[in-house]
Amino acid sequence: MQITVLGAGAWGTALAAQAARHHPTLLWGRDADQVATMARERVNPRYLPDVALPASLTYGADLDAALAHAGRHGTDGLVIVATPMAGLRGMLAGIPAHLPTLWLSKGFEAGTGRLGHEIAREVAPGLRCGVLSGPSFALEVARQQPTALVAASHDETLRDAAIAALHGGSLRVYGSDDPIGVEVGGAVKNVLAIATGIADGMDLGLNARAALITRGLAEMTRLGLALGARAETFMGLSGLGDLVLTATGDLSRNRRVGLLLAQDRTLAEILATLGHVAEGVYSAHTVLDRAQQCGVDMPITAAVVAVLQGRMSPRAAVGLLMQREARNE
Ligand SMILES: NC(=O)C1=CN([C@@H]2O[C@H](COP(=O)(O)OP(=O)(O)OC[C@H]3O[C@@H](n4cnc5c(N)ncnc54)[C@H](O)[C@@H]3O)[C@@H](O)[C@H]2O)C=CC1
Numbered sequence: 001m002q003i004t005v006l007g008a009g010a011w012g013t014a015l016a017a018q019a020a021r022h023h024p025t026l027l028w029g030r031d032a033d034q035v036a037t038m039a040r041e042r043v044n045p046r047y048l049p050d051v052a053l054p055a056s057l058t059y060g061a062d063l064d065a066a067l068a069h070a071g072r073h074g075t076d077g078l079v080i081v082a083t084p085m086a087g088l089r090g091m092l093a094g095i096p097a098h099l100p101t102l103w104l105s106k107g108f109e110a111g112t113g114r115l116g117h118e119i120a121r122e123v124a125p126g127l128r129c130g131v132l133s134g135p136s137f138a139l140e141v142a143r144q145q146p147t148a149l150v151a152a153s154h155d156e157t158l159r160d161a162a163i164a165a166l167h168g169g170s171l172r173v174y175g176s177d178d179p180i181g182v183e184v185g186g187a188v189k190n191v192l193a194i195a196t197g198i199a200d201g202m203d204l205g206l207n208a209r210a211a212l213i214t215r216g217l218a219e220m221t222r223l224g225l226a227l228g229a230r231a232e233t234f235m236g237l238s239g240l241g242d243l244v245l246t247a248t249g250d251l252s253r254n255r256r257v258g259l260l261l262a263q264d265r266t267l268a269e270i271l272a273t274l275g276h277v278a279e280g281v282y283s284a285h286t287v288l289d290r291a292q293q294c295g296v297d298m299p300i301t302a303a304v305v306a307v308l309q310g311r312m313s314p315r316a317a318v319g320l321l322m323q324r325e326a327r328n329e
């Protein structure tokens with residue numbers, strides 16, 4: 001299978017390395033100098049330093065040529081979009097309709113509030129596509145540490161293509177026909193990881209973290225159900241799985257944002273030093289907007305939004321959550 005990965009950040013590079021062990025794979029990046037460095041040194045010094053990339057992986061900065069690589073044998077190729085959510089719309093709009101496509105981006109699009117499958121429906125109707133998500137720090141995948149992912153699409157042939165492309169060795173890829181649930185899980189866990197980062201940064205303790213994860217999962221599930229997802233999806237890899245990973249794992253950029261907010265660093269300072277995208281920062285208020293449109297209560301998300309917008313201190317946000325009325329679980 002001919003595979004093209006669009007986006008040479010941490011996750012695109014890690015997944016391209018995995019794919020290249022089994023299939024002819026090309027990694028496209030928008031920065032020609034970075035691409036030339038990767039091709040020469042077989043390492044991505046900016047986003048995944050210290051990980052040697054397989055010799056079989058090829059590189060390109062020309063988007064048309066990269067897409068032609070995936071289309072070399074007609075419809076048998078696969079395009080994997082690995083940009084942040086902000087780049088997904090532009091990428092999907094340029095992919096030829098015959099090329100099956102997966103995206104890795106996790107979030108609600110800032111401005112429109114759309115999930116990936118909603119963007120695809122708008123800009124690429126007819127494209128066979130789906131999302132690949134689940135608990136997966138790029139560094140661990142790049143180091144070939146065991147990881148389980150979920151490929152979600154209403155199109156069974158697309159799920160099969162994702163599994164054929166990536167399942168094997170240290171990576172297990174499960175299928176799901178609930179792309180809404182898988183996308184809501186991947187988007188909301190980023191916001192909740194900021195919340196547990198704040199709690200841990202304030203030394204609130206392990207009980208507080210467990211409470212945020214559990215009640216956060218309830219928020220995530222409520223929103224997902226309102227948007228048309230199935231409840232059981234949130235007990236799976238992209239719900240509970242990715243939430244536990246991101247909310248507790250110090251490799252998470254979203255969690256790191258929360259830890260630093262708790263030290264009273266400003267968001268601008270934090271983002272200037274992060275060096276990678278933290279999607280929760282950009283989709284938190286969009287999650288809340290969509291929840292409000294559906295009449296869904298998301299108090300933890302609302303608290304994170306207030307802190308991110310500088311309207312409330314972390315301490316005040318915790319106080320507000322603790323003062324809420326008692327209710328049945
Ligand atoms: N890093 C990780 O462990 C994981 C990340 N993800 C998701 O994958 C997506 C990408 O994340 P990372 O690779 O970690 O980000 P990153 O911050 O490491 O790299 C982002 C890459 O995207 C490129 N980029 C940014 N905007 C772009 C645009 N408009 N068009 C084309 N390229 C653009 C940047 O140049 C950079 O190469 C995010 O949505 C993230 O939530 C999902 C699972 C794991």
Ligand SMILES: O=C(CO)COP(=O)(O)O
Nearest residue numbers: 134135136137252253254
């Ligand atoms: O999505 C991820 C792990 O599954 C990565 O999380 P962060 O973006 O918070 O690093």
